[in-house]
Amino acid sequence: MEVCYSNLLKETDASIITEGACGFGDLHKTSFGKYSTGLSGMLFNRGSSCGACFEVRCADNMLWCPQRSPSIVLTATDFCPPNYGLPADFGGWCNFPRAHFQMPEAAFSLIAQQKADIVSVQYRRKEGIRFTLKGSAYFMQVLITNVGLDGEIVAVKVKGSRTGWVQMGRNWGQNWQCNTNLAGQPLSFEVTTASSITLASYNVAPPNWKFDQTFLGKQFQH
Incomplete structure (x- = not known):
């Protein structure tokens, strides 16, 4: 795991608890909830x-880290903006x-003492690419998340058992679409x-498969 820093976000700040910069909407309805991170x-x-999914655990601090340093998996849903008016090791x-x-307080408390406010952690990207199916019979839209390497997608194709590879177009963000009816076929x-x-x-x-379901694919190897 790589070493970085994590801080405690109080639940009174709802920027991560309810919505975030990634446009996922109400994070509780989309199941991220307390396991969201900026x-x-x-x-x-x-x-x-x-x-993207990150496995995170408290590291290198016997005072603030619980025994055996349990880890949690967080989903990136928000952006933590810089504050260049403060030094990087004190406020920035x-x-x-x-x-x-x-991190929200509820998540932070699972891996470290709450009164610590900020601790060193170890982290790594988790699992494979996730494909969330949306749309209707003749309009398929796929939300693609947890992409490894640089994480920037430039092209997507989909294939059913009765079709060749179908090029998908970017709708917005990480949402990709095509106008092919792929119902009743396994999807690649x-x-x-x-x-x-x-x-x-x-x-x-x-x-x-049904719309609004999420499926796990392979992951790019670093």
Whole structure:
């Protein structure tokens, strides 16, 4: 795991608890809730890390870290803006190039003593790429999150068992769409990043998939 810093965000600040800069809407309705996190610019990467999953645990502090240092998995839903009026080691926690997580109190308390406010943590990206299916029979939209490497997607294709690869167009953000009816077919996806690396995940969704379901594919290897 890499080493960075994390701080405690009180629940009275609802910027992460309810909505965030990534446009996921009400985070409780979308199941992120207390397991949401804001990222400093170093990790946020101009929004391309939205939806990424990070395993985080308290590190290197016997006073603030509980025994065995349990970890939690957080989803990036917000941006932690820099404050260049304060030094990076005292208040300007999200100043570039510091890697920093801004966490709700409920999540922070699971990995460290609440009164610590800020602790060193270890972290790593988790799991494979996630594909959330939206739309209707002749208008499929796929939200793609938790993308490794640089996280910036430049091309997406989808394939059913009765079709070849169908090029999808970007609707907005990490939402991609096509006008092909793929109902009743297992779905495969091909994702290409800005670094020109392509990864295919075959039969990600079973033939009986439904809209509003999320499926897990492979992950780019670092």
